[in-house]
């Protein structure tokens with residue numbers, strides 16, 4: 347269907363729902379605007395303008411069918427978004443560099459599993475992430491098991507395509523996360539991963555904003571088995587996309603081996619044979635203390651690292667926040683320009699889901715009125731100015 351008539355059709359079909367949504371949003375609006383000027387930051391020299399539109403609510407019973415074509419929101423002004431400023435990324439030594447060859451740090455959010463929390467990923471919530479949170483990057487977490495990809499590869503691949511487009515139109519980098527978790531040996535999902543990433547890479551190779559994360563958290567498996575998976579999946583992606591950065595899971599739930607009593611030295615001794623790659627590190631600050639912090643610090647001086655998942659609470663993604671330890675990790679990551687995405691942008695009942703239960707799909711997503719403590723804390727730390735170097 348041509349884009350214009352598709353949009354007309356959607357407008358007609360959703361008209362009543364949207365009107366109801368606007369009415370609902372109006373009743374739910376806080377009496378004072380959530381921003382109230384207090385958080386306006388003087389150093390924010392490149393605001394991502396475009397006011398947030400009234401959210402279009404979506405059905406809550408499972409992931410929506412992907413919409414083809416551009417979302418109706420007008421794109422943010424060119425030149426002001428993270429992707430417009432930094433362009434295509436590449437690994438430079440142990441760092442992530444922008445199109446000007448300067449090292450940068452990206453900060454943003456990971457989705458929850460898209461099989462469960464697609465209702466938290468709509469035009470309105472992603473507008474808030476891009477423009478109110480001022481995020482640089484969205485990690486799209488697609489589980490393989492647990493009612494994920496394996497149950498309907500076509501549907502989940504299309505969902506991911508759609509989220510990549512939604513990130514792209516907002517000038518956000520998009521990490522496509524192959525969220526393998528159980529079974530912990532990534533080789534067990536290798537055939538599926540090849541099918542999935544070949545299609546994702548062939549569709550999005552022309553985009554400057556795509557990154558591939560090929561194994562969320564290998565566990566119960568050696569580094570050599572993990573490495574051999576990486577050396578199988580990387581060529582499948584490179585056949586379609588020779589340029590994008592590829593992120594590689596590490597042993598023991600992407601702890602660089604620390605959670606198995608090992609450390610980064612096994613990777614340094616036996617690195618993956620490929621270029622333009624980074625290794626991933628995950629931590630949960632109420633569970634993972636200085637041993638993990640020290641390993642991250644040492645590793646970042648030797649190999650490229652991207653922290654694609656972390657929480658301020660325990661490794662269950664729940665419980666009390668340890669903001670003191672979290673801040674130490676954030677300070678380290680700032681000083682070594684280690685990019686990161688926080689777990690997670692949803693309204694799951696756990697403390698690590700940034701929104702209060704019941705926020706999705708209607709919002710309000712901007713401001714702080716619906717944020718849990720972890721959400722309030724991490725939003726502040728994503729909003730600080732990037733000051734990306736351009737020359």
Ligand code: IDC
Nearest residue numbers: 492527562563599628630655661662663696
């Ligand atoms: C958790 C989710 C929870 C889900 C569980 C099992 O919050 O709803 O039931 O996974 O799939 C990870 C994983 C990530 C976990 C998260 C918090 O990558 O999938 O999410 N975590 O436990 N590694 C360490 C922590």
